[in-house]
Amino acid sequence: MTGRTYGTPLPGMPGEKLAGKLIVIEGADGSGRTTEVDQLKEWLEVQGHAVVDTGLRRSTLVSERIDEAKQGHTLAPTTMALFYAVDFADQLENKIVPALSAGSTVLADRYIYTLMARAVARGASREWARELYGFALVPDLVMFLNARPDILLHRAIMKYGALDYWESGMDLCLSPDRFDSFFLYQARLREEFTWMAKPYGFHFIDANRTPAAVHLDVKRIVAPLYNRAPEGAGRLLRRRANGGAPTETPAPRAASG
């Protein structure tokens, strides 16, 4: 990968080409993201690629503390956004960059996009969020698993029997009713993801379908990264030529001035 960052790079970062590849899978809870990450990891490993997976709230530094703070519902919006930024920076410096330097594929189950969307949904400005996460590496590929809110709701009920406090955005006080709040909050997030799609070069994947159908699409998008010609590659190459490849995406930094 290029080793390029969206904005100001971190002090002490290599800033040069890295041997590995960074693949990001984004999507709401219930979009089938985690299932797909597992399948993609398996598929890549079978083909002989070393895969390191990463996600939100997995840093050694602060992940436990964030969990604790969320239990008490005590985090105000700016604090929460910054706490997640610590978690992300710690993983970037101590896990993602070393793994990429060593030539591994880093598979990220969510990345800065979810963090930015959440911060903006809670009142932060887009510019603030973009600048804050300017130190993030530009991934080789960002895939967004796109599922309708009613499907997300259905899957949440199937899985947990209820809606999660944070995924419903209850801290925003959009509505005292959790179902209403869920739809209002997901709509806000969707607005942010829709806005980000172009500048950040998202590949949208229809996640209203079965995991198998999603996986097939994902494989088609990922394969060319490793110079492979999978089933249906011809169709894919045409799609990439239409401007889907992240390397052709202008750095958002330039857009923000």
Next chain:
Amino acid sequence: MIPETPSPAHGYPGRLLVFEGLDGSGKSTQARLIGKWLQSRDYRVFFTEWNSSDLTADTIRRGKKRGLLTPTTFSLLHATDFADRFERQILPPLRAGYVVICDRYVYTAFVRDAARGCAPAWVRNIYRFAPKPDKTFYFQVPVQVTLARKHASRLKISYYEAGMDLGLSDDVSDSYQRFQGRLKREYDHLARTDQFTVIDAGRSVESVQNELRKELKPLLAKFPTVEHLIHDR
């Protein structure tokens, strides 16, 4: 009747007073004395220090102890800590019309992070949620003086205070002087860009305190005291 108060730039009814300067510049002593003075004159006062939130205190301590922190995570953790205190401790009294005294404010982050190599514009953006204070006192003092005060009080110089994480020098005292020198340069720079009131902190406690009180008088001239509020009921 509550007297008319000129509304400050931040738009909140309270007043935000900030005390900045190197360790050993005397700013904490002066901040406390100002707090006492204001309370004695019936102002509602709220006092807050840097790095005191329960949320991140453990993480910062553990991170420092085990050497887990990089300049970026160091910076972001302190920003998280500040945001937590700002949203829960500083903003409410400011909105309720208190005089909020901050022993260190965002400028401490600006100078420390810059000295550790973080991009200043990036750091400034992070703290954009924090309003500009009504008054920022910068206690300017030569690094040598702060070192002498440290030695005189027999306080040990801490690892991070000396900037040992930067590898400037293996000798604590030497590293301290270099690191604090960097901080001072950053402070001196901010004093111009952010309109600090520069206080010559090399003088006696009393003479500095008198100057501060004089400086604050115009700011508090028409500011309501507790008495005003009670009589208004």
